[in-house]
Amino acid sequence: MNEYDTNRIFDTVKEIGFNKTSNIEEANCYLLNTCHIRDKAKEKVYHEIGRVREVFKSKKKPIVIVAGCVAQAENDQMLKREPYIDIVIGPQSYHKINKKIEDFLKKQSKIDETEFDTILKFDYLNKIENSSNKISSFLTIQEGCDKFCNFCVVPYTRGPEYSRPFNEIIEEAKILASNGVREITLLGQNVNAYKNNNYKLSNLILEIEKIPEIERIRYTTSHPRDMTDDLLEIYGVSKKLMPLVHLPVQSGSDKVLKLMNRKHTIKDYHVIYDKLKEINPLIQFSSDFIIAYPGEDEDDFKETLKLINKIKFINSFSFIFSPRPGTAASELKLIEKKISLQRLQIIQKELFNHQINMNKSLENKIIEVLVENKTKKNSKYFGRTEYMTPVIFNASHKDMGKVIKVKVTNYNQNTLFGEKVEKSKLRVA
């Protein structure tokens, strides 16, 4: 979501004359868009600002802005601790960024802007064309969360659930298509909780599918509780919705899910899995796991392993629990570090096995790849399979933005390697 937000911030500050630069030394405004999900996010921000100060130590200082969820969580504390920062601006306030920069230039006094103005933000952004022209681009449709999982900062940093108006999203998707975008990933902290009047995520997918230039549609991140039947059913209807479902489960134990306040059970998860596999057996799953959540015992951990081996997730994120200040889980007693690490290693080994088995099963097969860009190192091309797996292959510039057939010749855990298959060499059934 920060990638989408950063692009929209660039679209906004263009209006007051700022342009992107890849040379930090020539910047007269430096903006750091931050994420609070990962461990030690706050310290990383101070470290980065220290690095910027070093770059400018014998030059005129740029305006330094910290945006995003760390800014939201830390706000005035940040301005007090690091005087090099001039403006902090939360993720729901960045539509005000031009005014804040101008105010700062006039008065030279520090600015803390961390209100939740989500509706006004999207009203404002809607008037500024999205300039993203990457073959695969993000489109935010929903923000915030009302679920309050005990470990998560999102409800505090992004605010309550908000869904953008349906027509606004379709218009933005059309603009992206005309910019050259061929794959759209619909974004939201709870993307499948999207609801605007009677429109749901399934309606959005089917409407975007009508845009001829768009070849592929994805969405992330979803919550098991919001995997409604209408959404499951479109996997049997849609021609452009990709068959990879990223559905965070966090733990395989109902006891731990309850401790986390996840509001779903493992049975719910299995029901979704079974329904989707019945609709399309080729659908694969990826997920997120928090290992060694306070209260997780050996049996709970084994339940997570069992789930992983049943679903055979093809690509997942797994981390040891680390507390986020201000959340309900922040004061809980941590599991011993050695045990946590052992559990993570076991889990990751299983997850990696499933990932590599999936890649191995594709060796010598012909797969469909959306060509995204040319690699820097060896003049090969980069794209992704329907399941998001990166592919490096020989192709030509005219293939950019097209879905082409690639024969897989090699693989490793994360990547497939191959050759474009010319149409003339494809056998016709």
Ligand code: SF4
């Ligand atoms: S549903 Fe997702 S975004 Fe919301 S609190 Fe839970 S983990 Fe955070």
